[in-house]
Every structure is written in C-alpha cells, then in structure tokens.
Amino acid sequence: MKIAIIGTKGIPGSSGGVERYVDELSVRLVKLGHQVLVYCRSWYTDRKRYHGVKLVYRPTIHTKHLDAISHTWFSMWDALLKEKVDILHIQGVGPALLAGVAKILRPKTKIVITFHCRDSLHQKWGLISRAFLKLGERLAVKAPAATIAVSQGLQEYVYKNWQDLVYYIPNGISGVIIKKQMSLLAKFDLEPNRYLLTVCRLVPHKGIHYLIEAFNKIDNNKFKLVVIGDSSFTDKYSQQLREMAAPNHNIIFTGGLDYKNLATFYQNAYLYIQPSETEGLSLSLLEAQSFGTPALVSDIDENKEAIGQYGFTFKNTNINDLAKKIAFLLSHRVLVRETGIKAKSRVHREYNWNKIARQTANLYEIVMNK
Secondary structure (H helix, E strand, O other): EEEEEEEOOOOOOOHHHHHHHHHHHHHHHHHHHOOEEEEEOOOOOOEEOOOEEEEEEOOOOOOOOOOHHHHHHHHHHHHHHHOOOOEEEEOOOEEEEEEHHHHHHHOOOOEEEEEEOOOHHHHOHHHHHHHHHHHHHHHHOOOEEEEEEEEEEEEHHHHHHHHHOOOEOOOOEOOOOOOOOOOHHOOOOOOOOOOOEEEEEOOHOHHHOOOOOHHOOOOOOOOEEEEEOOOOOHHHHHHHHHHHOOOOOOOEEOOOOOHHHHHHHHHOOEEEEOOOOOOOOOOHHHHHHHHHOOOOEEEOOOHHHOOOOOOOEOOOHHHHHHHHHHHHHHHOOOHHEEEEHHHHHHHHHHHHHHHHHHHHHHHHHHHHOO
16 A cells, blocks of 8 residues: 655654654554655655655645644645555644545545544643644544544543544554663763653643652652653743753753663663643653653543553642652652563553554555445
8 A cells, every 4th residue: 555644743753752653653564565655844854765664845834833734735735646645644633634625635545544632732722723623633533534543541532522433553662672872871960760751842731840840849869850852832831941940950951862862761760750731642651661660640541541550640730749759759669660560561562563553554454445
C-alpha cells in the first residue's frame, strides 16, 4: 500500500509525542513492505529520506494558530491529487478538521485518523480555537474510514460522546538498548539516581508549575529536579517556569533533547514525575518506565492507564499532595526500585511498537477492503 502520514511536524521525532509516534510507526510500516510518505515542515527537519520513509515538504504558515492546519491543507492536496495514495493517515483532531475535504478530493483514498488527545482542553488555546478543536474531535470520529484511539480512556470518551466504536491501538516503546552517555549527566552536574525527571513540551496543561512548587516545598538537599523540553508557542509560560525555579539551584532546565540523549536521562533517574492535567497516552511516561524508572503521576485516567499497577499517583493539580508523595518516595528507595523493575516488564510486554505497527497495517487492510 501507498500510505501518506500528515498532521505531524516531521521525522525524526526529536520532540513531541505525535512526532515520536510517526517516527516509530512509519519506519516499521516500511519494514512491513509498504510505501510510506511523511509530510514534514521545513523548520522542523530537512532530510529527504529516513530509514526508507520518503519525507515530503509542503508550505506552512508558521504561527501558533496556523502552522498545523495550513501544513495539513497543502500536504493533503499533494498526497491525494499528486501521489494518489491508498491511505491518508491524519494525526490529531486539529488536522482532522480537513478530513471532509479530503474525502471529496479523492473518494478512493481511505482516511484513517489517530485521536492522540483532547486538544480542546489545552490551556494555551483561546475559546475560538478550542471550539474548532472540539469540532475536530467530532470529525475525527465521523469522517474517516477508521479512527484510532491511543488510550482506552480516549476510546471510552469517544463512545460516551458519539456512541461510535473506534480502534484502540496504543502508543509504544522502542525497546532499543542505548549506551549510557555519562558525560551528558556530568554536563549538568548530575549523578545517577540523584535526580527526579520530567520530559514534556513546556505548555500549561503539562503542569510543570505544580511540580516546581511542590519540589520547592520539600526538605531536600540531595536530589535535583531535571526538566527536559522546549516551549510550543508558549515562551511566556516557559519564562514563568524559569523564574519560579530560579531561587532553587537544584532545578535544572536542559532544553529539548533527542531520543538518544533522553535515554541517558531516563536510565539514570531516580523517579519520573508527570503532573499533567490532560493526556492522550504519554510516550515519555511509557519510555521512562521502559528503562526501569518508576513514575509518580497525576491521577487522571490516561496516566493511571499508562502505569497500571506499578507506579504512584497524586491528586491532580494538588501541590501539597504532590510534595507529600515526592518526600515519601525519596525516603523509600527499595519500594521505588522494585516498582521500577515491575513497570519495565509491564510496558515492554504491553506497549511494543512492532506489535502496534502490525495492528495499524492490519487496520489499513480492513478499511481498504470495505
């Protein structure tokens, strides 16, 4: 099959959950014998091919509100009318706003949409943007030949709101063994198992402000907090976080890192913390556990789904509860270590990218035969 993937910034997936998803999926689809095109934005990457995947570039209006939708628009026309693909796989509910147009442009092409998260809940968007994203949710369910939900929570959300059955195919972990780069830790004056870690885009709904406040409350002079990630049209919020952290020399911002460098931080962290208010199914949370690092997460359904029985929770947005849980886990090292071992075994068993790619390819076959 000839498959085009649109609605992503591009690959390799150096940052962003959607980009990592497309990176891992597209490469494996090629290995399964498919011809795969990923439509990219020139400000994000500049390669022509990536492990057998053809990277195609189309224009974008690089602003907060127009970047994704404008690039999806130009990519869609190319994929449908020039490349005449069999499958158009759209990523996310924002780009899904154009799914109806895609059906009209080339009815023979089957559309598949991955529902990654409820973007309408993200605080960086205003009321009008949230209204469009809410419409995008509906179109992501009603317009395509098939919809993929990356978590059981999202699958249940769709059924509750639209009584539609969508396919549950989760995010995954690569399982690749990467050599530790201890010099990278030394660059930030870090020691193995002496820091807490969080990895995300610096946007309000990820809740890093709660984490910084909680970390500042605990009596601690041995552990550091490492925040990895960049802003996403949220420079003001990013600056606010740095100002909150400035008095505490044990809080470190590294900026964005690629997966190979991230692996070193995952492997050596004492505890991974995810204080997000909303999620789809967090790749960084799964990846941290895949290296044996246990997680403390806000008690939203999608985070609890990702850790299963082997992890720790705190009350969502509750700074005092988060601080209390951090302090408890810092003083219970055996519990933390044993939980990490069990979490690693679970995510390798349940969130395997090779299995996920086969499930996705099988879904393509189903919709092609409808």
